[in-house]
Amino acid sequence: MAEELILDTTLTKAEKYRQLLPQIEALTTGEPDLVANLANTAAALRQAFGFFWVGFYLVKNDELVLGPFQGPIACTRIRKGKGVCGSSWAQAQTLLVPDVEQFPGHIACSSESKSEIVVPILKDGQVVAVLDVDSDQLNDFDQDDQAALEQLMEQAASWF
Ligand code: SME
Secondary structure, three states: OOOOOOOOOOOOOOOOOOHHHHHHHHHHHHOOOOOHHHHHHHHHHHHHHHOOEEEEEEOOOOOEEEEEEEEOOOOOEEEOHHHHHHHHHHHOEEEEEOOOOHHHOOOOOOOOOOOOEEEEEEEEEEEEEEEEEEEEOOOOOEEEEEHHHHHHHHHHHHHH
C-alpha cells in the first residue's frame, strides 16, 4: 500500500481506530521484519492520535528492553513487576492508568506523562512484549482505547 495514512479528523476516537486498524494491517501484512512492523505501528498510532509517547518494550532475558517507539527518549530496561509496563507483563493483562501519580511504582520516564495504557502481546500464552502509550493529559484513555489496542496487539502477536 501507499505509505500514507488516511485519517479523518472529524471521526470519534472509536471510529478513528476502526479506520486506522485495517491500514496498520495492510502496512504490516506480508512484512516479516518485526522491528519494521513495530516501528510503523508506533508511528501510525502517534500520527493518528498525537499521543505523547507510543512504543514497545520487548521481553529479552527476563527484562523488558526498549524497542521501536515514537516520542521523547525513554527508560531502556524495566524489570518484571516494576512500573506499569513491568506490572502489565507480570499480570499478562492490560493496565489502564488514569493518573500515573496514583500508580504505586510508576516509572516516570518523563514528568510530562500524566496517564498511560499498557497492553501486553501474548504469543503461545507468554508475554513477548508490551505496547506502552502515554498521554500528557490526565485520564486520556478509556475502554475504546483498550478494546482497539488489544485487538491490534492480537494482530501484532503474529509478527513474533
Ligand atoms: N511509565 C512506564 C515506563 C515507560 S515510559 O513511560 C515510556 C512504566 O511505569 O512502566
